[in-house]
Each structure stands twice: as C-alpha cells, then as structure tokens.
Amino acid sequence: MLQHRTIYVFPSKQGAAFLVLILLIWILGTNYQNNLILGLSFFLTSVMLVSVIHAFKNLLGLIFIPDAIQHAAVGDVASFDIEISSSYLNDHHGLLLRVNADFDPIRADVIAGKVTQVRLNLPARHRGWLKLPRIVLKSYFPFGLIRAWAYIDLHHRALIFPKPIACDQPPLGPGQGDEGIYVSMQRGDEFQGFQNYQPGSPLSQIAWKQYARGAGLHLKDYRALQSEHYWLDWQALNTHDTELALSNLTYWVNYFADSNIEFGLRLPNQTIERGTGDVHRLNALTALALFGWVQED
Structure with missing residues (x-):
C-alpha cells in the first residue's frame, strides 16, 4: 500500500508556468497597489496549494496485487496483470503506470470499493523467468499543475518459453509404439476395469452393480x-x-x-x-x- 513516505510531489511544467504567472500578477498588483489584482494572485496561490493536497491524496492508500502468472514465447510480448484497489473510501483518477520506455503508459481510474485490473507489457527477449521491473506511477490530477509519483516494486514474473522453430523431422527417441495398439x-470408450472411488467423481462413473452386490464403491475405468x-x-x-x-x-x-x-x-x-x-x-x-x-x- 502506498503511504506518505513513498509519494513524491513536484510542480509539472504547466505548474511551473502557473507559478511564474502568479508571481507576475503579484508584482503587478504590488506596483499599482491594486487590491483586486493582489486578491487574484492570492486566489491562484490557494488553487496551487489545493492541487498539491489533492495530487498527494490521489495516490495515497493505493494497493497493488499481482495477478496470475502469464506465459509468452521469446520474441513476443509478456503480459503482467495487476489488481489495483483503494484502502480508503475515495476514488483515484488519472493514474499512469509505466515500466518500459518502448510502451505507452497505461491509464487507470480506481473507484472506491472496486478492483481495477491493468495489464503491463514487456518484450520477452530471453527464455526463463522474466521479472516485472519497478513500476513508475504518476498522476497529474486534478488540474495538471502538480506531478505526483511513486515507485512500486512487485514480486511478479512471467514465464518465457523458447521460440518455436520447426525442423524437418520430430526428434523422436526410442520407445515409440509403432505397432499394434x-x-x-x-479417457475414452474402452472399458479397462475398476478403480477405487474418489470423492467428487461423477455419478455416471460409479459401478452401481458392484455397489449393489456389496463390493463397495468403485469407479468404472474407460480408456x-x-x-x-x-x-x-x-x-x-x-x-x-x-x-x-x-x-x-x-x-x-x-x-x-x-x-x-x-x-x-x-x-x-x-x-x-x-x-x-x-x-x-x-x-x-x-x-x-x-x-x-x-x-x-
């Protein structure tokens, strides 16, 4: 869960330009001793401060849980599914998640009390386990003036199979059943005998005639x-x-x-x-x- 110490905030490019505008308005109001212009500068300053608070709260309390392990082949794209929820009763808007510069960031909105699933992609270059690198989470909510971000490390991975490459003949070893059957x-249609009953087995497989003869519960084995x-x-x-x-x-x-x-x-x-x-x-x-x-x- 994202907490206070793991969230960072800083003015965005638009926010920096906004601060310069506030400074110019304040200087203009001071020079001309115009209370209306000074009031406008104070109002814009309060908007900036409110943006900082809401940008911070937009990331606070988010919970990230890795979903099931996905599979891919070398040369394909490996997917990582992540479930995002909130530990507080407030919504989170305009979340941007990114792990690789080759892919566009994934945008997500989290509604209070609901789970949002996102999928992050990475190129699969080598076989074996591919670990999900550190996720960079950003948000410019609510006005785009403040950039809030956090780093998320999840123990999530995908299994990468070798790239299938055909050869002329299958590499067959000894032990092939080339003759007979x-x-x-x-499972098939050929009756092979009886097996001990396993709890949860379908009723159609139970040998009812054997049970009626007092032989206990057995299963008919078809292959x-x-x-x-x-x-x-x-x-x-x-x-x-x-x-x-x-x-x-x-x-x-x-x-x-x-x-x-x-x-x-x-x-x-x-x-x-x-x-x-x-x-x-x-x-x-x-x-x-x-x-x-x-x-x-």
Missing part, C-alpha cells in the same frame, strides 16, 4: 486406444546449439499438443512422462523454458 492415458505414441528426445537432435534444440522441441511439443497426440519429453536429467492436454503441454514447455536456468529472481 496401446492404452492411452486419456482410449491409440495406435502409436511419441517420445521427444534431446539425444535425437542433430545440433549442438542449446537454444535451437529447445526451440525445435518447443515446436513439436505444440504440434503434438494441438493434434491431441500423446507424447513424452526426455531432457538431460529430466523426463516428462507421456500425456495429453493443456496441463501436460504446460509442464513440457516449462521444462524447456527452465532448462539450465540458474538465474535467481
């Missing part, structure tokens, strides 16, 4: 049959370029996952067992992204 790990499966193997790659090898494997991981083909991944010192689905894809891509990763956040 085998039982897939994904799909698949003619072949694949193992993507680091040792099958014909390159000594580590980053290129990871990019080739990333391409085939996405290809098999998009085609709903079961596959496994063998890396030096790590093996991802065969499977399908988005969770399996994420596990494989995470292993590729963090291969040899030693940098500490």
Whole structure:
C-alpha cells in the first residue's frame, strides 16, 4: 500500500508556468497597489496549494496485487496483470503506470470499493523467468499543475518459453509404439476395469452393480486406444546449439499438443512422462523454458 513516505510531489511544467504567472500578477498588483489584482494572485496561490493536497491524496492508500502468472514465447510480448484497489473510501483518477520506455503508459481510474485490473507489457527477449521491473506511477490530477509519483516494486514474473522453430523431422527417441495398439492415458470408450472411488467423481462413473452386490464403491475405468505414441528426445537432435534444440522441441511439443497426440519429453536429467492436454503441454514447455536456468529472481 502506498503511504506518505513513498509519494513524491513536484510542480509539472504547466505548474511551473502557473507559478511564474502568479508571481507576475503579484508584482503587478504590488506596483499599482491594486487590491483586486493582489486578491487574484492570492486566489491562484490557494488553487496551487489545493492541487498539491489533492495530487498527494490521489495516490495515497493505493494497493497493488499481482495477478496470475502469464506465459509468452521469446520474441513476443509478456503480459503482467495487476489488481489495483483503494484502502480508503475515495476514488483515484488519472493514474499512469509505466515500466518500459518502448510502451505507452497505461491509464487507470480506481473507484472506491472496486478492483481495477491493468495489464503491463514487456518484450520477452530471453527464455526463463522474466521479472516485472519497478513500476513508475504518476498522476497529474486534478488540474495538471502538480506531478505526483511513486515507485512500486512487485514480486511478479512471467514465464518465457523458447521460440518455436520447426525442423524437418520430430526428434523422436526410442520407445515409440509403432505397432499394434496401446492404452492411452486419456479417457475414452474402452472399458479397462475398476478403480477405487474418489470423492467428487461423477455419478455416471460409479459401478452401481458392484455397489449393489456389496463390493463397495468403485469407479468404472474407460480408456482410449491409440495406435502409436511419441517420445521427444534431446539425444535425437542433430545440433549442438542449446537454444535451437529447445526451440525445435518447443515446436513439436505444440504440434503434438494441438493434434491431441500423446507424447513424452526426455531432457538431460529430466523426463516428462507421456500425456495429453493443456496441463501436460504446460509442464513440457516449462521444462524447456527452465532448462539450465540458474538465474535467481
């Protein structure tokens, strides 16, 4: 939460020009001993002072919470989602958030009692964990005369996958099921037997006949049959370029996952067992992204 000691205020360019105008008006009123002109200078001075107070309060009490971790590939844009709320019962207007000079600042308004979500973007230049750098928060509310700003450090990061690069053939290692059929790990229509009941399982999977015979609660296990499966193997790659090898494997991981083909991944010192689905894809891509990763956040 932003507190008094972390918020800074200073006149903006318009505010500096406004102060010069006040000084000129005051000198003019003093020389001509005109109370009306002097009153105008005092009024404008009070406007400047009120602007300082409101600019400060516009940042005071803001709370920043990192949202879920996002993913991107090298060469793409990594996104960081942040939730902003207020600890006080007042609105915050015209907030500008920026982390990189290559991107325009993000504007946000925070309504009291509600959560505002913003997304900050950074270029993904390297695989692995990308930490969100210090955020510069600015505001020129209410009249643009005062610039209030603060620095925000969040423990937020994004996971960057290698850039997918196609190669002629998938780097397949030993263990392919090229002949016959085998039982897939994904659910299908082929009955394979019974499993112990797990709380929360669908009622349609319960073996009611077994339960009626007094055998207890069991689940019917159905699996799909698949003619072949694949193992993507680091040792099958014909390159000594580590980053290129990871990019080739990333391409085939996405290809098999998009085609709903079961596959496994063998890396030096790590093996991802065969499977399908988005969770399996994420596990494989995470292993590729963090291969040899030693940098500490």
